[in-house]
Amino acid sequence: MQIIKVPEEISIKYGQLWDGLSANVYNNGILSITNGFIKAINDHTSNVEPVLNFSHATLMPALIDTHIHLAFPYEDVQPLDQRAQQYLQAGVAAVRDAGSTCGKLSVNSSLLLLQSMGAIYKKGCYGSALGYPAENLSQALQLVDKLAKLGAKHIKIVASGIFSFKIFSKTGAATFSASELRSIVKRAAAYNLPVMAHASGDEAVRCCLEAGVSTIEHGYFMSRETLKRLAASGIYWAPTLSPVNAQLAKPELFSALSPAMREVITRSLQYHQELIAEGFALGARILAGTDAGAPGVLHGISLLEEIMLLQNSGLSPLAALQAATSKAALACQLSEAGSLMTGKKPYILVLKDNPLNNLRTLFSPEALLIPA
Ligand SMILES: [Zn+2]
Structure with missing residues (x-):
């Protein structure tokens, strides 16, 4: 996997190109870049020099992970720059950080790191590893002010606990009321910051939807009624299957889980995948x-x-790819990446095959192009 910094003027020949948006794929064209921005994606002649030749390959937008914790695991002393490098090596050009207790993370990398600077959680409730406690609404609003001034790109709020591994469908209680969340969303909007809300359990998800957050994170065990509201609202949903799947797929790392807990986790994941399939059919933005x-x-x-x-949960390959490109960019308010179109910067993933036909080609990327 090569990471190539592309100059401000260049033509890139391709065999196929998927723009991150529609099901349409362009064949045997040229993507041209001038002044550091994409000028055209489907030229057949271009006078922009030099020329980079990927006429044997497929271009698509570089990937975006909408929920990570770059500072985790705390006990691992791996430098943040190395973790950033792992993203680029996987074809991921941008990530949205969902909080830690480290405050502003300093990373010397080309990775676009959208930072929360730490999550806001209700004092005494779940979230102490993710950021800063607020005893009440006024403290939460002060934290929004503080994080915005530190340069946060979004506000992460912890609106519930996590789901139980012992009792099926039991989740930690909602920690902020809909009215408190509405005030937090309003204060964040004054800084033009979207609100990323950790919410599992029906009440917490409902409160977040009522408050008009930008994204629901996790969303385990919301009711079907709430799922319908989510889909109708246009609010984005990051169902974060990976941490739950890892507990089942990597048993050597989770030896403390009893067979009964494993059973609960298995059922929880299945139920969540059913919700995702239904949400997708209802038009939820996943x-x-x-x-x-x-x-x-x-x-x-x-x-x-x-x-x-996500594909195994019922999304089409197109929707699963949009979830990590164009939709991810919109949800994260990341205007320069996520799609290949005029005016975007060249964050481009080069693959051996068309990912719409073969998602597994993502696992052996040929190159990641990023602006110089
Ligand atoms: Zn998280």
Whole structure:
């Protein structure tokens, strides 16, 4: 896998090109870049020099992981730059960080790292590993101000606990009311920041939808009624299958789980996949987010597994790929990447095969192109 920094003026010949948006694939064309931006994607002649020849390969937008924790695992001393490199090596050019207790993360990498600077959680409830406690609404709003001034690209709010591995369908309670969440969303909007809400359990997801957050993270055990509301709302949903799947797929890392707990986790994952299939059929805007850094979820390559899991949950290959490209960019307010179209920057993944026909080609990328 080559990482190529593309100059401000260049023509790239391709065999096939998928733009990240429609089911349409362009054949045997030229993508041209001028002044560092994509000028055209389907030229047949171009006078822009030099020329990069990928006429044997397929171009698509570089991938985006909408939910990671770059600072995790804390106990692993691997430098953040190395983790950033793992993303680029997997074809992932941008990631949205969902919080840690480290504050602003400094990374010397070409990876586009969208930082929350730490999540906001309700004091005494789940979330202490993810950021900063708020005892009440006024403290939560002060934290929004503080994180915005630090340069956060979004506000991450922990609106519930996690689901139980012992009792099927039991989740941690909602931690903020719909009215509190609405105030938090409003304050974040004053800084033009979207709100990324960790929410599992029906009440928490419902409160987040009522409050108008930008994305629901996890969303385990929402009711079917709430799923319908989610789909109708246009609010994005990152169902984060990877951390739950890892507990089943990598038993050596989870030896503390009893057979009964494994059974609960298996049923929980199945139920979640049913919700995803139904949500997809209802038109829900589904995102690929891995929760990388969580136990058993590796930085970088996990996103490819999450895309496969989304497909296994009923998404078409097109929708599973959009979940990690164009839809991900919209949800993360990332205007320069996520699709190949005029005016975007050249964040381009080069594959041996057309991913719409063969998702597994993502696992052996040929090159990642990023702006110089
Ligand atoms: Zn997370």
